Amino acid sequence: MVFWAVCEDLWRIISNSFMLPVLIFKVSNVYYNLCKTAVIMPYLDCVAKRALPLLQKNLSDAHFRVTNNCMIAFNNIIEIIFPGRCVVCGSAAELENRFLCGPCCEGVSRLQTPICSCCGNSLFCGREQTESYLCGACLRKKPEFDLARSFFIYKKTVRSLVAGLKYNNDTAVLNGIKELVAACDLREFADCELVLPVPLHGTRLRQRGFNQALHLSRIFFSARRSEIDPFLLTRPIKTVPQTELSGRQRRQNLRNAFAVADPDVVRGKSICLVDDVYTTGTTVNECSRVLRRYSCKTVKVLTLARVNPD
Numbered sequence: 273m274v275f276w277a278v279c280e281d282l283w284r285i286i287s288n289s290f291m292l293p294v295l296i297f298k299v300s301n302v303y304y305n306l307c308k309t310a311v312i313m314p315y316l317d318c319v320a321k322r323a324l325p326l327l328q329k330n331l332s333d334a335h336f337r338v339t340n341n342c343m344i345a346f347n348n349i350i351e352i353i354f355p356g357r358c359v360v361c362g363s364a365a366e367l368e369n370r371f372l373c374g375p376c377c378e379g380v381s382r383l384q385t386p387i388c389s390c391c392g393n394s395l396f397c398g399r400e401q402t403e404s405y406l407c408g409a410c411l412r413k414k415p416e417f418d419l420a421r422s423f424f425i426y427k428k429t430v431r432s433l434v435a436g437l438k439y440n441n442d443t444a445v446l447n448g449i450k451e452l453v454a455a456c457d458l459r460e461f462a463d464c465e466l467v468l469p470v471p472l473h474g475t476r477l478r479q480r481g482f483n484q485a486l487h488l489s490r491i492f493f494s495a496r497r498s499e500i501d502p503f504l505l506t507r508p509i510k511t512v513p514q515t516e517l518s519g520r521q522r523r524q525n526l527r528n529a530f531a532v533a534d535p536d537v538v539r540g541k542s543i544c545l546v547d548d549v550y551t552t553g554t555t556v557n558e559c560s561r562v563l564r565r566y567s568c569k570t571v572k573v574l575t576l577a578r579v580n581p582d
């Protein structure tokens with residue numbers, strides 16, 4: 273009885289004070305953020321993946337079935353309490369895609385073949401990709417890199433993901449990118465020994481707090497993290513943003529902007545350069561030119577998305 277009396281007193285104090293709306297707001301805010309990033313889900317997944325084989329080994333078939341069903345039920349309850357939220361639009365995510373909803377998944381366009389064997393540009397020639405083709409630009413002047421590939425076309429969902437990361441510092445979108453990239457083919461990059469994210473100038477890095485190309489490198493090459501070197505390629509000269517410039521100005525703007533910290537590491541290596549978006553290719557071309565100066569073996573470029581010139 274004393275306990276309930278204390279509770280009643282406490283409730284009266286809280287509800288009469290201005291604290292209650294603040295408290296409700298705080299709790300709902302924490303809950304919303306938990307749902308938005310679904311922080312708890314990867315950990316639960318990880319526990320389930322480790323626990324299931326152990327249980328399967330040590331339990332009889334009937335017991336395992338019961339335990340497994342209990343775990344599925346537990347997972348469903350967790351889904352109700354912490355529903356996955358789409359990192360792009362905030363609506364309920366799909367069960368198989370915990371960080372993207374159905375309409376946002378449909379807004380993702382993969383690059384269609386045939387593509388230019390060198391720069392990876394879509395060719396729209398209606399032929400099958402049975403042999404290697406070069407686009408007009410690569411025929412006129414061969415790029416400094418050996419090949420460039422992108423996973424997606426830079427529009428709709430992918431554009432929102434990149435904008436969230438670069439301009440709103442929303443690293444929760446990385447979960448959405450991870451989901452999209454999981455099914456992508458990286459066979460053309462199997463021979464790369466070094467993965468170099470395109471660097472940011474120090475001032476820009478301090479403003480943003482992270483280099484998005486490094487985050488993407490870690491997603492693309494999650495099983496080969498030891499090959500990622502974020503310090504080898506540097507950007508000692510501050511340049512104006514490329515988006516404000518024409519083709520010729522872009523090239524002039526980036527002249528000598530990049531440098532290599534230790535040329536001996538680069539010599540004779542197959543290198544993969546990683547960036548977020550391939551627009552005109554000027555940035556990765558300039559990075560490749562600097563790497564070639566130190567006699568690397570090959571330079572391949574991998575970007576999340578590509579601006580389609582249609």
Ligand SMILES: [Zn+2]
Nearest residue numbers: 358361373376
């Ligand atoms: Zn969505």
Ligand SMILES: [Zn+2]
Nearest residue numbers: 388391407410
């Ligand atoms: Zn090309």
